[in-house]
Every structure is written in structure tokens, then in C-alpha cells.
Amino acid sequence: MKTIKKKVFLSLSLVFIFLFLILFTAIHYEITRSLLPVNSQMTQQTVDNKAREINAWFSERISEVATLADYSSRHHLSKDELFQETKALENRQSGIYESIRLVSEDGTSYSWITPSFLITDRPYFQKIKNTSLEYTISNALHSKEAKQDIIIILYRLPHVTSDNIAYIAAAVNVNKMQEMAEEIEIYDGTGTLVNQHDERAQSTNQLLSFKSSLPLLPEWQLVYQTTQKNLLRTGIHVQKIMIWLFLILAGTIFIFFLFQLDAFIKPIEALNKTMKRVGKGDQNIRSTITRNDEIGELSDEFNQMLQELYRFEEESIARNVRLLQEQVKPHFLYNTLNAVQWLAQTGELEKMEEMIEALSTYFRVGLNNGDTWSTFFNETEHLKSYLTIQNIRYEKNIELIVDYQDELNDLKLPNFILQPLVENAIYHGIRPLSTDKQRISLIAFDESDTTIIQIRNTGIMPSEEKILEISQFLEKDDSQKDLVGFGLYGVYTQLMYAFSNQINMRFFVENEECVVQIILPKGEFQNESTHY
The missing domain is CATH 3.30.450.20 (PAS domain)
Known part of the structure; x- marks a missing residue:
């Protein structure tokens, strides 16, 4: 091997x-x-x-x-x-x-x-x-x-x-x-x-x-x-950040892979030896791998496959054709081996499964089949998977409360628009705290001829000076743009461009919660031909 x-x-x-x-x-x-x-x-x-x-x-x-x-x-x-x-x-x-x-x-x-x-x-x-x-x-x-x-x-x-x-x-x-x-x-x-x-x-x-x-x-x-x-200075800066993040991620995966490769390879080696003995005609041999993970499931499925194989081997030639089809199960083996590859990156199995599932949802919803526009429902699913990953990564217990009218499920939004605001809430308001129990709320409702979306979080509240700087920027004071984070700047700029400058945003503290409020117009204001 x-x-x-x-x-x-x-x-x-x-x-x-x-x-x-x-x-x-x-x-x-x-x-x-x-x-x-x-x-x-x-x-x-x-x-x-x-x-x-x-x-x-x-x-x-x-x-x-x-x-x-x-x-x-x-x-x-x-x-x-x-x-x-x-x-x-x-x-x-x-x-x-x-x-x-x-x-x-x-x-x-x-x-x-x-x-x-x-x-x-x-x-x-x-x-x-x-x-x-x-x-x-x-x-x-x-x-x-x-x-x-x-x-x-x-x-x-x-x-x-x-x-x-x-x-x-x-x-x-x-x-x-x-x-x-x-x-x-x-x-x-x-x-x-x-x-x-x-x-x-x-x-x-x-x-x-x-x-x-x-x-x-x-x-x-x-x-x-x-x-x-x-x-292009802003874009070049983003390009450098993304490249550095990619290099860090790649380096981390390589290092982690080197440590986990043996744990991944050894059971595969044992299964390979069993398969070779089966190939030589030893019908009494079975896989002895006993693990409570995907490799263990692969071993059990292999043993069951052998039982099915030996049982159907005695039947007619016509049944043997069907036996071969059942034996291969290409999609099942592909999905199982794909999960085994993820095993190489962690040793905590329950969290691994939860994180893989959340990561799968995160990318599935986030990639959005290449579309630049998504729906409010998809954005909430994206936030749920993102928060699950963050809770596991930082060992936090952040509760996500989602409260909105069902009629807003199909509300058109630019893809990947709410996650940067939740990320800001975690990194600036929750992550620095030693206490685990915190709350992030996603609230949306219709009011008159607008739709209001709020991201609220507990934790550390911003200073009055910071609130003033961000509020001035959101009131279209470009002189304050260098004082706000890239995430908030990107969300604001993207929404303004997507909704033809017909949106408003507010930043304030209310009831010991930090609030980012987005006010969207109703009607055909979306610039759906835009590609971000």
C-alpha cells in the first residue's frame, strides 16, 4: 500500500x-x-x-x-x-x-x-x-x-x-x-x-x-x-486573502492527511487481503474489521455481499447475470469510499458526520447551481449549516433563532448575502466571549411596501463610536467606508447594486442585542441580470 x-x-x-x-x-x-x-x-x-x-x-x-x-x-x-x-x-x-x-x-x-x-x-x-x-x-x-x-x-x-x-x-x-x-x-x-x-x-x-x-x-x-x-486595489486585496486562505487550507489538509493516512490505509489493507483470499476461492473467510464508522459499514456490507454472492452462485446462469449487477453497486461503493476519504481528516466520528453533513449542505446551497440569485429559504438553510460548522469548530453553543413569515420563503436575494453578517456577529460579538451560550436571531417581516430583515446577536456590543461610523457609512457617507469591515461593505454594496440603490441598511443596539437591519423594496426592483 x-x-x-x-x-x-x-x-x-x-x-x-x-x-x-x-x-x-x-x-x-x-x-x-x-x-x-x-x-x-x-x-x-x-x-x-x-x-x-x-x-x-x-x-x-x-x-x-x-x-x-x-x-x-x-x-x-x-x-x-x-x-x-x-x-x-x-x-x-x-x-x-x-x-x-x-x-x-x-x-x-x-x-x-x-x-x-x-x-x-x-x-x-x-x-x-x-x-x-x-x-x-x-x-x-x-x-x-x-x-x-x-x-x-x-x-x-x-x-x-x-x-x-x-x-x-x-x-x-x-x-x-x-x-x-x-x-x-x-x-x-x-x-x-x-x-x-x-x-x-x-x-x-x-x-x-x-x-x-x-x-x-x-x-x-x-x-x-x-x-x-x-x-482594482480592493479586488486584488480580496484575491490575496482568498489565495492565502486556499494555501492555508491546502497545507492543513496535507498535514492532517499525513497523520491520518495510516489509520485510513490499514483497514483498507486488511479488506484488500480478505478480498484476495476470496478471489482464491476461500469461501470461509470474512472481513474482521469492527469499527463504528463508514469503514465498518463497508466491511459489513462486504460480508453481506459475500453471503449474497455465495447464495446466488448456486442458482442458474440467468440469475448469475443479475448477481453481477447486485455485486458491483457502483453508486453505493462510490459514496462510501467518498465518506472514507473524509475520515482521513478527523478522529471524532460523531462530530465528523455532523460536520460533513453540514458542509455538504453548506456547499450545495451556497453554490446554488451557479445562480447568482437565491431565495430567503435557501439563505436560512445556508446559515443553519454554517452555524453548525462554527459550533463544532469553536466548541460554542450558539443558538440560531429563525422567525419569519412563510410568504417570504421565495423572496429573491443575492446568493450568499446573509452569511457574512452572521460571520461578523460570531467573530466580533460572540467568539471573544468565554461563555458558550449565545444567540443569533434571523427575523424577517413585511412592513408597508418594504420587507425588513434583521440579524440580531447577543454578546459583546459595539462601541458608540463604532455604531456612529457604520451608521454614517450606511447613510451613504463614503468617507467612512474604510472604517467598516469588508463583510458589511460587501453586503451593502452588493445589495445596492442588486436592488438598483433602492435599499436601506441600519446598524444599532437594541435590548442588549446588536442589530443589522436590511430594508428591501417590494416589487420588481431586482436587477436579476446582474452577475456578481
């Missing part, structure tokens, strides 16, 4: 290497195929939101100048009085306006501190002069006085003043908008405000560019640049 040991060892080595390569390739492919488009979409949405923020900020500047123009006309202000109002606005918005000047009908630009000059050759003045527009906006200009880039808002007064002042020219500091562009903090990239024709707006082999236009500044756009590696 030494040859069998070598063959099994070599076969397992090749299988694990093959599985490792498949796992690595599959994870890398799925990360590139699925995560990159999702993160690119999220990044573009962030850039679009920041562009809208900058556009709204610039709109406020236009409104301020418009208010000043309207106030001047309603109160018939002179040039000096209007200068007093412009100075007040500059003081209120210090750092936003480089200067606010007054422009006459003939294009002379006046300031209360610098000399006047003509702007008749400026495109923005020619445009407002030749049209009935209320205001025009210049391209980027460089202020020699302030040594910085500015954009001019040239606003038409409703009525020309007695001093022949027809326009207000407000020079807005571009650096302020540039600072807002640089506030984008996602995937270690760089946000900047550039001219449409600036080469920095183009993507390169090293950098990906996400662009968003500014309606009030058509010659400008917000550009955010980062690398593909940064976009």
Missing part, C-alpha cells in the same frame, strides 16, 4: 496545484471583468457629483453679481456708491473674487484702487455688447496683479447708471475651483480643473481619465486621473 500512499500524495499535490491555478485565474478574470466596470462607474459618478458641486458654486457667484446689479438699479446707485457695494462683496467673499470692476458702455473698466483700461477687444465684452444676454463668461485669464488665473463674469446692469456704468465685471479666482476639484478622494487619484483642449484631459496607457463637463463653464471640464491598479 506504500504505492497507494505515494499516488494519493502525488495526486493530491497535482489537484491542489491545478485548483490553485484555476482559482487564481478565475479570481483575476472576475476581478478584471466585474470589478473594474463597477469601480469605474462609481468613480465617474463621484466626478460628476463634484462637477455639479463646482458648477453650483460658480452659479452662486453669478447670483451674487446678479443681486448686486439688481440692487444698484433699484436704488439708482452712483459709481462711487456701487464701488462701496463691490468692496463689501469682496470683503464678504475674501479669496473668491480677485477683484470686482465697473465697466462703462464704451468698454472702459474702472476699479476703486487700480487704473482704468479698455476691454473693447475682449471677446466676452464683444459678445454681451452685440447680444441681449444678461451676462457672459470669459475664458481663463491670467491676472498680472494677483498672479493667478481668473474667470470674468461680465453682468449687464438693468439700467445704465448716471455715471454711464453699464456692466459689473467680477473676476473669480480659478484656484478656488481647483481646490474643490482636488478634494476628490477615491482610489488615490488626482482631480484637476482643465481647459477642454488641455492634453491632461486625455487617457494614457498608465492613467485612466474620468471627465465631467461644467455647463456654466463650457470651455472647462473636471478631470480625475488614476491608474487601473488603483481601481
Whole structure:
């Protein structure tokens, strides 16, 4: 049987290497195929939101100048009085306006501190002069006085003043908008405000560019640049974790297999010797293996098989054909030997059987025939098998209470969505405790036009600071995402994507229980074409 040991060892080595390569390739492919488009979409949405923020900020500047123009006309202000109002606005918005000047009908630009000059050759003045527009906006200009880039808002007064002042020219500091562009903090990239024709707006082999236009500044756009590696950073981290887990599992199985191989092989050797003697015609020989496990069952079944064989051997040739069919029982032998293989990994037989059964259910329900959508009933079965395995592994006595309406059995959920929340409850709330008796509750019910699912657990309660951090994240505060665990982040992101952003989640403590609450909409909100 030494040859069998070598063959099994070599076969397992090749299988694990093959599985490792498949796992690595599959994870890398799925990360590139699925995560990159999702993160690119999220990044573009962030850039679009920041562009809208900058556009709204610039709109406020236009409104301020418009208010000043309207106030001047309603109160018939002179040039000096209007200068007093412009100075007040500059003081209120210090750092936003480089200067606010007054422009006459003939294009002379006046300031209360610098000399006047003509702007008749400026495109923005020619445009407002030749049209009935209320205001025009210049391209980027460089202020020699302030040594910085500015954009001019040239606003038409409703009525020309007695001093022949027809326009207000407000020079807005571009650096302020540039600072807002640089506030984008996602995937270690760089946000900047550039001219449409600036080469920095183009993507390169090293950098990906996400662009968003500014309606009030058509010659400008917000550009955010980062690398593909940064976009895939989260996925690569998950890939490394999964690979390390696989290597640890493979190493553990190998080590355990080496210790258990003899206990597995010796009864097989004895059974092999018995079968050889039977093959030589010794009809009195029987297997003497007496074990209360699958190998013992195999020995008993072998002896019964021999009895049946010898009994039917005396019958007619026609019955011998049927005898051969009964003798082989391929499915029975396959299933039995498969269970024997699991025996090589544990010596506690009752727990082994319970754990194998739970593990079988865990993978059967978890794999879900390759479907990305499951049902609430399947998810509860998955949790039961998972908790059975955890109770055995950590010698805990965690009670799972499941309370929901039967009508929710067929509720569609993304596959494998509840288990990470239960895992968090065990690792953060229950496992650190020395007491065994703890409780995890899965509660679901309909309320108005929503379905509410709660995962509740006893044990160690989170701090108020942690509750606040997670609650802020669940209220769509992306600045808190690095402070929540990957499991909760993954569940939240997957649900948001699966239900088209129509879900809500809450995290709180109630009646000495930590509660994660999922609020799902009723109706056809599921994005069932999504593959995670």
C-alpha cells in the first residue's frame, strides 16, 4: 500500500496545484471583468457629483453679481456708491473674487484702487455688447496683479447708471475651483480643473481619465486621473486573502492527511487481503474489521455481499447475470469510499458526520447551481449549516433563532448575502466571549411596501463610536467606508447594486442585542441580470 500512499500524495499535490491555478485565474478574470466596470462607474459618478458641486458654486457667484446689479438699479446707485457695494462683496467673499470692476458702455473698466483700461477687444465684452444676454463668461485669464488665473463674469446692469456704468465685471479666482476639484478622494487619484483642449484631459496607457463637463463653464471640464491598479486595489486585496486562505487550507489538509493516512490505509489493507483470499476461492473467510464508522459499514456490507454472492452462485446462469449487477453497486461503493476519504481528516466520528453533513449542505446551497440569485429559504438553510460548522469548530453553543413569515420563503436575494453578517456577529460579538451560550436571531417581516430583515446577536456590543461610523457609512457617507469591515461593505454594496440603490441598511443596539437591519423594496426592483 506504500504505492497507494505515494499516488494519493502525488495526486493530491497535482489537484491542489491545478485548483490553485484555476482559482487564481478565475479570481483575476472576475476581478478584471466585474470589478473594474463597477469601480469605474462609481468613480465617474463621484466626478460628476463634484462637477455639479463646482458648477453650483460658480452659479452662486453669478447670483451674487446678479443681486448686486439688481440692487444698484433699484436704488439708482452712483459709481462711487456701487464701488462701496463691490468692496463689501469682496470683503464678504475674501479669496473668491480677485477683484470686482465697473465697466462703462464704451468698454472702459474702472476699479476703486487700480487704473482704468479698455476691454473693447475682449471677446466676452464683444459678445454681451452685440447680444441681449444678461451676462457672459470669459475664458481663463491670467491676472498680472494677483498672479493667478481668473474667470470674468461680465453682468449687464438693468439700467445704465448716471455715471454711464453699464456692466459689473467680477473676476473669480480659478484656484478656488481647483481646490474643490482636488478634494476628490477615491482610489488615490488626482482631480484637476482643465481647459477642454488641455492634453491632461486625455487617457494614457498608465492613467485612466474620468471627465465631467461644467455647463456654466463650457470651455472647462473636471478631470480625475488614476491608474487601473488603483481601481482594482480592493479586488486584488480580496484575491490575496482568498489565495492565502486556499494555501492555508491546502497545507492543513496535507498535514492532517499525513497523520491520518495510516489509520485510513490499514483497514483498507486488511479488506484488500480478505478480498484476495476470496478471489482464491476461500469461501470461509470474512472481513474482521469492527469499527463504528463508514469503514465498518463497508466491511459489513462486504460480508453481506459475500453471503449474497455465495447464495446466488448456486442458482442458474440467468440469475448469475443479475448477481453481477447486485455485486458491483457502483453508486453505493462510490459514496462510501467518498465518506472514507473524509475520515482521513478527523478522529471524532460523531462530530465528523455532523460536520460533513453540514458542509455538504453548506456547499450545495451556497453554490446554488451557479445562480447568482437565491431565495430567503435557501439563505436560512445556508446559515443553519454554517452555524453548525462554527459550533463544532469553536466548541460554542450558539443558538440560531429563525422567525419569519412563510410568504417570504421565495423572496429573491443575492446568493450568499446573509452569511457574512452572521460571520461578523460570531467573530466580533460572540467568539471573544468565554461563555458558550449565545444567540443569533434571523427575523424577517413585511412592513408597508418594504420587507425588513434583521440579524440580531447577543454578546459583546459595539462601541458608540463604532455604531456612529457604520451608521454614517450606511447613510451613504463614503468617507467612512474604510472604517467598516469588508463583510458589511460587501453586503451593502452588493445589495445596492442588486436592488438598483433602492435599499436601506441600519446598524444599532437594541435590548442588549446588536442589530443589522436590511430594508428591501417590494416589487420588481431586482436587477436579476446582474452577475456578481
